[in-house]
């Protein structure tokens with residue numbers, strides 16, 4: 416694993432300063448306590464407070480597409496990435512107005528087999544069904560200057576599927592969304608963050624420009640563009656720690672305090688919680 420990480424880093428991504436890429440899920444009133452994956456539902460006021468504060472401090476939130484020049488080291492500045500996983504309709508209603516108000520862009524990672532559907536992959540763990548954006552909603556999202564990325568066809572754990580299925584899920588979701596919307600899909604996100612080196616190769620071969628995982632850190636020079644780290648934002652994240660996670664190396668320190676698994680670069684995978692506890 417560690418050798419794999421070393422080998423796949425280094426070729427293309429050259430951000431000259433660390434860049435945080437945030438992972439959000441839902442922006443809505445959280446369900447009652449004890450509901451599975453509740454921690455991934457952010458009240459709209461908290462989402463707005465986080466982004467408005469960063470804006471006041473001079474930071475610019477960007478989609479993965481708009482972040483590319485910074486990841487390549489062609490541009491520098493106080494920027495961070497905004498990604499919203501799974502394509503929840505509540506993000507169109509609650510997150511989009513805030514993004515527009517601030518002049519930020521963001522990437523919604525869409526499960527191409529569930530456009531207009533629900534988070535069916537969460538149902539086995541008892542999570543409530545939540546509507547996802549349909550085609551018209553996705554067009555509204557695009558018309559506002561936001562980006563659509565791919566999140567497989569069926570929200571599969573790539574590490575639990577065979578190579579043929581994994582390749583179909585990765586390349587097929589890009590093809591489906593491009594055909595459906597008449598756009599180029601440049602950004603990919605691994606469901607549950609789960610992937611191996613061969614999946615990163617499949618993503619590269621499918622023609623994506625970037626892919627994001629869940630290693631909780633800011634991205635730095637030398638990171639593989641097909642395995643970019645992301646910082647998950649949760650319901651109980653307080654504003655000071657949120658700001659520190661985006662603008663400093665606080666997240667690396669924070670991860671070291673957890674009983675988690677070290678990687679070759681000295682920061683830590685979110686192990687032990689299970690995929691549904693931390694991120695999708």
Ligand SMILES: [Zn+2]
Pocket residue numbers: 500501566570606607694695
């Ligand atoms: Zn997901």
